[in-house]
Amino acid sequence: MSSLPNPYLPSLARILEVVVETPDIKSFRVELCDEAARESFTFEPGQVAQLSVFGTGEATFVINSPPTRREYLQFSVMRVGEVTGRLHMLQAGDKLGLRGPLGNHFPYQDMRGKDVVFVAGGIGMAPLRTLLLFMLDNRGDYGRIRVVYGARGPANLCYRQEMEAMRDAGQIELILTVDQKSPDWAGQVGLVPNLLMELAPPADNCVAVTCGPPIMIRYTLAALEKLGFADENVVTTLERRMKCGVGLCGRCNVGGTLICVDGPVFTRAQLKALPDEF
Ligand SMILES: Cc1cc2nc3c(=O)[nH]c(=O)nc-3n(C[C@H](O)[C@H](O)[C@H](O)COP(=O)(O)OP(=O)(O)OC[C@H]3O[C@@H](n4cnc5c(N)ncnc54)[C@H](O)[C@@H]3O)c2cc1C
Structure with missing residues (x-):
């Protein structure tokens, strides 16, 4: 690199x-x-x-x-x-x-040969988009790709046309959802973790990648646990504020872990090993 x-x-x-x-x-x-x-x-x-x-x-x-x-x-x-x-x-x-x-990056090498479920809220779709497009550019390396993405309302869904085009081309399975009903929305209404539970992707040979507001992440992690996803197969990327970006200023530390060089990407197993202040 x-x-x-x-x-x-x-x-x-x-x-x-x-x-x-x-x-x-x-x-x-x-x-x-x-x-x-x-x-x-x-x-x-x-x-x-x-x-x-x-x-x-x-x-x-x-x-x-x-x-x-x-x-x-x-x-x-x-x-x-x-x-x-x-x-x-x-x-x-x-x-x-x-x-x-x-910073570090998504462990895409470890995801080869597996199904992937992306779970995102709001601007949290931005980091996941990178990995999603990367996987589509290496489509043969990955299994089924499902995306569950939610935002406050239809106008707040980022990359909507792009993702609908991927779905229409048969590249991904897509669930878009908004928090509340509105006249200009005929799609799903409901919170991302609930839609994820309804989709119930089999945890066998599947990796979940998630990013979004802290409250969404909390309930998404709980949903993934209920669905049987092992902590090693749940990956998230943290948006904790960082300053120098190169591991010197210590402004983004959680215990001895520096988000800017050790992260921002972590598995749930790694997150659980961090001190409680997180
Ligand atoms: C690894 C990483 C990746 C990120 N990727 C993106 C991205 O792709 N797109 C994007 O829009 N944003 C992203 N962010 C968040 C982005 O860095 C912040 O929104 C930005 O620093 C805000 O700067 P500001 O000067 O506009 O806000 P400020 O004027 O400094 O703050 C405005 C308000 O936002 C809050 N705030 C600022 N930064 C954060 C933060 N990181 N977390 C929580 N609250 C915050 C402040 O507390 C304050 O209430 C990322 C952050 C990290 C650490």
Whole structure:
């Protein structure tokens, strides 16, 4: 894997395109300005980068385009505060800083030959998208792929058209759900963990990959346990705030574990070994 030369120094990147995904999520398709850096930049599915808006600060985002597609690096950003608010004001042609790739990655090698169930809520679909597209680009290596994805309402479902196209092409089985009924929604209504229980994917030879708001994760982990998923076969990616990204500042530690270098991807078995403060 090739990272940028100095892990503290952001490289200049150019925004090629901005896609409005939902009222509060935009996807930024970017490329490194330096051609040699662009050519040698490699990463693994699940790794993150720090994006900086000059004069404002930097924040962590997963690279949600897979390494198998090299036209651009995509980051989907939910607007929640200072940096993300400023990022949302940027347009195609604008420049930003990029530090990465950082962190570990999804254990996709261990998932070969297995079925996979993705379980996501809200912006939590962003990291899972990387792995999903990576698996579709290596389709023969994986078994059935099921996706259970929920958001507050239909307008808040990120990548909806893209995922419906995958379903229509027979690449994935898809359950989209929203929290409450609305006139513009004819699909499922209900919470993600409940829909997961109804789907009841067999735990045999299956890996579950989940990301979303903490409350969703809590009930999803409980549902997976009821369905018989072993802790080693449940993988999640944490969005705990990180600063330096290279294991030096200690701002993202849980006990002796540094989320920025030991994570953000963990199996449930690894999470259970972390101190209770998590
Ligand atoms: C490994 C990792 C991957 C991530 N990937 C993505 C991604 O792909 N897309 C995306 O939109 N976001 C992602 N995030 C979250 C993103 O980093 C934060 O939303 C961002 O740092 C907020 O910056 P801000 O300056 O806009 O918010 P601030 O102005 O600093 O804060 C605004 C509000 O958001 C809260 N907040 C900020 N960061 C976090 C956080 N990490 N967890 C919980 N609450 C927080 C603050 O407490 C505050 O209430 C990821 C975070 C991590 C650690």
